[in-house]
Structures are given as C-alpha cells and as structure tokens.
Amino acid sequence: MGNSMYTAATSQSLMKQLSRSSASRIILLVMDGIGGLPHPDTGRTELETARTPNLDALAAGGVCGLADPVGPGITPGSAPGHTALFGYDPLTAEIGRGVLEAVGIDFDLQASDVAARGNFCTVDENGLVTDRRAGRISTEQCTELSSLLDGMTFEDTEVIVRPVREHRFVVVFRGKDLVPDVTESDPQQVRVAPVPVRAVSPEAEKMAATARRFIERAAEILAGQHHANMVLLRGFSSRPRMESLTDICRLKPAAVASYPMYRGLARLVGMDVLQTGSTVEEEFETVAERYSDYDFFFVHVKGTDSAGEDGDFDRKVRTIEGVDAALPVLLDLRPEVIVVTGDHSTPAVLKAHSWHPVPVLLSSPWCRPDGAAEFSESACVLGGLGRFPATQIMPLAMAHALKLSKFGA
C-alpha cells in the first residue's frame, strides 16, 4: 500500500526543506544487479549461496527491505536504476542513451549539447545494413574511424565524435537551438537502409537537418574504409535538468566507481568523481583515503552485474563474497549510515537485468532492527523497511544520519 502521490519529487522537496549539513557520513554501496533467483539445483539465490558473514552481521543489526527501482514488474536499465537510488524519479529524470554514452566516457557535456550514440556499421552496395556493429570492430579501429569524423562544422554547429568501445561511439552536436526531439537513424535490423533522421517537433528541424548532413558526410568519408562504411545514430538527447544532491540534501557527495557509465551518472547529480582502481579493494581504499573530504560516498561494484549478465552464477557468488571480505575497510570507518543494495536484479539464470525487487540493508546506530538476520532476498521479505520504492532510500539514509529536521510543528 502506498503513500499515494508521495512521489520521489515530494520527498526531494521535503529533503530540500528539512536537510541540514552535519558531520555524519553516509555510504551507499551499490552491488550492481545484486538481486537474484534461485539456482535450480539448490533453491538458493546468488546472495543466499554466498558466504557473507559481514553482510549478515550488518543485516542482523540493521533494517532490511525490498525496493522497486521503477515499479513492480518493470526491469530497470542502469540509468533509471541509479537515478532512483539517488532519490530522483526515474520516470521524469529519464537520461537519453546519447547522454549516457557521453557522460560514460567522462565527456564534459554542456547543457545545450545534443548527444547521440553511434554504431559503426556496414552497408552493401545498395545501402542496406549488413552488420549493425561492423563485426564488433576493435576499440582501436573505432578510435581511428572516430577521428576521421571528428570536427565537422555545419553553419554554427560543431560536431564532436568520440570513440567509446568496439563499434560504439558518441557524437555531440554543439550549436545554437538544437533540440533533441528527432527520430533515430538506426533501423534496429539488417537488410534495410538506415532511416533518415526526422524532426518530431518543429523546433527540432535544425537538429534533424544537421544530423542528416553529418550522416551523409560520414558515409562519404567512410566509403573507402573496409572495417565499417556507415554510421547508425540513436538516442538523441540532452542533459536532463536535475538538481544536484548538494542542492537537495546539502551533501558533499563523492562517487567511487571503476566503470565510466556510473561515474557519468554520479556526475549528472553533482557528485565529485574520485580517481580509483578497478578492484573492489581499491574502491574501498579510495573511500578510506578520502573519508574526511566528503559526507556521502556512492560506491559502485560492477562485477555482480557482469557475472549475472554472463549467466555465471558461481562468479556472481564469488564476487559477492569478495565484497563481503573487503567490507571491513568500510565498516572500520564507522559511517553513521551504510546502505547496501543494488540498482536492479540481474539473476544469473536469466542472464539479464530483471524486474525482481532489490534487497536493501540499512545499518545505523538509529535504525530499528527487524527479524532479518542475514542479507538475502528471503530475509529482506521480512524486513522492517517492507517493500518500498527505491527512491525512498535517500530520505531513509538522510534520516538515519540525523540530517533531516522535523516536518511541521
């Protein structure tokens, strides 16, 4: 049952009114795709299979629950999964694919830029797509081709092209009055021609015309290349207008993430992005080293999701056990609040993100412990947080850090 109309925007507006800066610290540890499904042989999920004495002790003394990032039955992508965790309505704070790719390579996207995700692809002599990913060319080849396309200008509009990975690149259109309300050129299938980019609203005519000119010019330049001879664009988008966590919660927030997309998402809500290594241990050490500089740490662990996507149940179990083993580095800092959760579920048996609600564990001297004596999906069903929208994790963390004053007399 729900606090009706009690939206993420409501709680953000209350936090804006009630939050106060204080010395207490919050660590939000996100194990990407943590939620799972039972292994057919054992009936236990990845989290239930993993030996996690530290997480279990934290759950026993803390309060647990199950969160829906978007809503029951809805499988979240990484972007809505994280915006919900940061307290923003994932439906209104929609982040376009182009923006996501741009911020994911640490590109400094400006407010008026329009970004699109690009694929290098191959087309036949009739212009029909033969491979949407050009045989997943190497990142080196992508870098070389991107540099050929980078730096065009069409009237006042500059076009910036940056490689991402394999066949993927980002194109950023920087000019006046560019509106991202245009269709995609990627037909999402082979044996058809790329689709001309069209404006969906009259204000987007300039953007559509510029994109068409860029694609036309790119086709001419790539004609002589044998790895890829065409581009497909999708996800035209501009930076969403999101107030920063500092404006909403008076926090000084930092992000510790080894994957660029999560650094990018953190940057969109105003976090400082810290230099860190690629292992969980290095990430946790980064938190310890910079502990005095910030009062909020978003720590992102990618391995759980990667293993889930690969359908590798055992590797997901081992990744969780690795996080548990490294956890004392964070616990020794004695943060006033530590939240352990995920941005969505990625059950290994599904080899994909899923809609299943995400286990949440909140530990604080001021939480009201419940019957959940271990950190697992089945224990979280009985937790005191109940089943709740993931957007409420931030207000709960803020409250337990004693950073919210009373509402009303």
Place this chain on the structure above:
Amino acid sequence: MGNSMYTAATSQSLMKQLSRSSASRIILLVMDGIGGLPHPDTGRTELETARTPNLDALAAGGVCGLADPVGPGITPGSAPGHTALFGYDPLTAEIGRGVLEAVGIDFDLQASDVAARGNFCTVDENGLVTDRRAGRISTEQCTELSSLLDGMTFEDTEVIVRPVREHRFVVVFRGKDLVPDVTESDPQQVRVAPVPVRAVSPEAEKMAATARRFIERAAEILAGQHHANMVLLRGFSSRPRMESLTDICRLKPAAVASYPMYRGLARLVGMDVLQTGSTVEEEFETVAERYSDYDFFFVHVKGTDSAGEDGDFDRKVRTIEGVDAALPVLLDLRPEVIVVTGDHSTPAVLKAHSWHPVPVLLSSPWCRPDGAAEFSESACVLGGLGRFPATQIMPLAMAHALKLSKFGA
C-alpha cells in the same frame, strides 16, 4: 509501496461517497510518540519491554502494521502526525504555528482570523534583541503582560492577545480582508533588531501594516516593563480549510484529550471536545460516560511522548503499562473498532520525535487476524496491514465498522 495517485484525498473522496451513518462505534486511541527504539542493554523497545497483556491479546485477535505519518524518513511534528491519523494529507493540510498555538489554548479561532505565535523578549537601548524568550518569564508574568497588549483596535481590526505558557502568547487579528501571507518579525537570533513584518503578496498589505502597528504600540506599552520590553511574532496563519469528519465520514466525533494542542487539532476537523481529567483513567472514563452520544472517539495519551522526549525509557514503559491496565474500561464498551497507534515515534534513546514507522493495531470482529501475537514494533513488521501511510487508518477503521458501502457495481 503504493497504489500511486491513491492519495489521502482519494480515500477521503471515496469515504465521502460511500460512508453511511450507523450505530457502530470507533475508538482511535493515540499513544503519542508510541514507536520506539531498542534499549541498548536489552535490545527491546519501550513497547516490547512493557508488560501489556490487554494490548497483546488485542493484537493477537486483530490486525497489525506499521504506518508512515508523512513518508519514509520524514519526522513528523504533532500537527502533521495527527492530521494524517484523522485521514487528511499532512502535506496539504499544513497547520500554521499561529493557528496551532491558538487552537492549543482552546481559543475559538474564526475562519477569517489571522493568528501568530508571539514571544515576549528583551531588547537593548539600540533595539537589538538580547533574549528571544525574555529569560523564559513565568506564565503569570506572561498573563500580566498579555493583558496589557490585549484589546487594541486598528481601524476595523481587533487585536486579541492571550497568554500561552512562559514567554509564549498568541495574537489574533480579527478584521476584514486579513491575509496571513506576511513575513515574521522574529529574527531567530540575538544581537539584531526585530524584522519589520512585510507583505509577501499584495493582498497581505493590510495584515502587514496592522502587524507593524501592533508591534510598535506593544513596544511603547512594554517600554516600562522590566521582565520583557518587546514582542517577536511568527507563524502568521489562518485556519486551514479542512472538511469536517462529519462531512467526510458522516461521523459524530468526539475528542478526549487532556492537552490543549490535541483538543485544538481535533476541533479543526470538527470534533466535539469533551471535558475530561488529566489521567488516562479519567480520559477512558469520559469515553464510557459519553459513549451513547458519539460514534467516534479520539482518545489522546500524552505521557508516552513526554517520557520519550525526556529520554526516560522506564517512564515511557510505565506509561504504556498504565494504558494497558486501564484498557478494560474501553474494551468493556465493546466498540466495533478500536485502533491503537501513535502520531509518530518518540524513541527515548533519541529524546525526540523520529521518522520510524508507527505500530498500528486494529481490532474488530471483522478484521482478518495475522501472525502478530503481541503489540510491538517487531510483531507489527509481520502484520497483515503491512507498511502503509497513516492516512489510510481512517478508511480502514470505517470499513471495519461496516460504515462504508461498496464502490462500483
């Protein structure tokens, strides 16, 4: 989790459509600040520590849950806590500080009145505030000073001044076209001058000018007084426009509360306020005496909150035990529905209101009992009501009293 868009207003509108007057009776017993946190030595909350055979039997045969008065993580003041319990959205039915003080001394506030909370204070020879509370003068001194300021008139506007307690008083402006949309004169700090009251909207110019003239005249009158020589005003407000419980639920409701603020809140939603004593036993006897005159009783117990605010775990436990011991007086009336809950949590270890969800117990011949075999926070986690907004307590009570007919064919 919620049925979004299913707001307090939605259920009130449904109740307005579906409710029918009947002989069945509802008792809403509010133990103020009932929710707690574990004692560090025992791991048990106040409610879990208290010996409460009657409440436990009621819980075993009833249905339990945990309610959020405002939303997860939000600590409610007494006013939003109670408006939610009465079924009103605590965010839209916000009650100004001036109104709260006025209704809290049983002042009969009229719809067009503007009320402000006043402090008697001291200022130095330069007019700078030296003590915002005038050394917390006695209530007797406050009464004396209030009478000096009472009864001014400025054109058509009458100014009524009533003492509250210590340095606090209420000033009510009664005249035509007074709009409370004005700034406060209280600078909220010392060594600065009181702030001239200003209109925030053009319609409030008359109110602002009248407030300035009152403050000017008050300063002249108080100049010769040595306890306090100035006033500070804040929380200018008018009665919120709230439909009565009678209009919404077709109830004939009565309030039994020994503290004036709760009588005032009850009066705002149209309850009759009954004469009662100051003990729990006297309050319960009042319900018994007037049982045939009403079909809804709001019974308010203050002691639980006071003990929590004082950090007195044991006194909160004893207060709960006292309520439990007196409970047979209410149970012997055999009300069709009795709800036992609080307006918020006040854990003794926090010495303050808190954001933790509030235990709710609903007993009725028509409830579907759950696994909760005692009235405690941990049992309520497993209760059949789940975790839900406190604004849904009224429709649940109405339903269990068979006072709501079917919605739709």
